[in-house]
Amino acid sequence: MSISTSPVPTRPQVEGTTRPVRHDPPIIVFQNVSKTYPNGVPAIRDISFTVPPRDFVFVVGASGAGKSTIIRLLIREETASKGHVLVEGQDLARLRRRHLPRLRRKMGIVFQDFKLLPTLTVAQNVAFAIQVTDPGRSHLKEKVGEALYIVGLEDKLNTFPTELSGGEQQRVAIARALVHRPRIFLADEPTGNLDPDAGWGIVQLLLQINHRGATVVMATHNREVVDLCRRRVLAMEGGMLIRDEQEGQYLKEGEANL
């Protein structure tokens, strides 16, 4: 697997540093979190970490290590069996169901399978996120256009998702996730269905979103991406957090190259 050196379509980059602001209170806190699914499978065992605002974090690990479970806990699709998950200081275990929409609107979320609606055009898919949360919002078109411009698809407004490449579809999903201007951006294997070039393009986009001020957590298998980016790495194994490095790599230095 190799990644071509030619840069994928780039957008106007924000210059300057993207280093997280470490003296600010963390935006994400995992405090001795364990998660056991109802069928008794322990997916996460007693993990603790914090993420400062504007950090960019890769969560890596083998299949079944518990990466997706971390994402599901953050969007509160699941609740921790033990310990506390805090987002912007809010303990998600104590979040009322009716306040869940407020949490989700703070977050941009994308998955491996894009989750686009095939009957809607690109623009309609992006607009959908606004229409179902804030139907009266003004300048809908401009906001949709802006989000699609950021991901480089401003010329595909009226195209249907099935007419797009995988990478383009993921960009549409990212544009949809951006319309609420999320402070936290969560991506679960966003490159999992993409060829290396398209995958690299998506990672660039996430780095750019991080540049613009969002905290990004990306669960991934994609070793080359992780090794190229040299960002923070949380390595999971069997539900445990075995490594937390600031400029980490997919594998531990000197670890066997599988």
Add this chain to the structure above:
Amino acid sequence: MNPVPAIRFVVRSALQNILRNRGIAFASLLTVTLTLLGAGAAVGVVSALDTVLHQEETQASVLKVFMADHISFASALNMEHTLALEPSVRTASFESKDQAAAQASSTLGLGGALHILETTGAGNPLPASINLHLRNIGAVTRINNQVSTSALLYPGPHQTDYNKDVIPRVQHYILAAQLGGAILVAVVGAVALVIITISVRTAAFVRRKEIEIMKLVGATDWFVRWPFILEGMILGIISALLASAVLLGVGLAFGSGGSLALGVGVRLALLIMAGLVLGGAVLGSFGSLFGIRRSLAT
């Protein structure tokens, strides 16, 4: 949240739900129409039966209070007025001895016998009476017990006259008809509810990806629910209108004069149709709530 675009979204999604699941929507429309048809027909039959039984009841709600011969006309009238003021008394009328005789000779053919008694100096044996029409059959016994203590009454065991055994029988029939109708409507309603629940559950299943995305991007539970509730309501109301049309057609075809089949009047017909539409809407919304519940669980 601005209501206009929200409503537009909800209406559009509901109509899309129906159009996308044409098959299931049509099948549930048909079955719900049939069940509501059953409910409407049941209400029609029960109320027709009720009308007949109430006529019986009215006829049975008659109490004749016989007056003693010696009392004055004034005290008889006084008693009539007192009884007429009773809330359960619909009408009270005084029937003099002469009127009783005239009545007896014309309806019972006792003219000859009365004439003989009169001419032999024995006088008119028939007592004067106050004839009461009561508002309902249940009051007959009570009023009877109340007047029986009066000193103005004809002495002896036959102070009053009413139809003792008809009363409980008619009461039983009315109760049975109402109960049977209520049970039928309840069963039919439950069936319609289940059908709409299944239909909406299917629609929610077809739209599960959309629901998933809505929740992901932060739509509220109610925003997710509304299109489905509206879908259920539309199905329920259209079914009710179809059932009403069929019932009206049948009623007109078999009706005569100013009323529909089974002697159902225009007022009752309108009431049944309004009830069906309201029932359809309520069943539709609750069916939807049940149908969508599972999809909102996570």
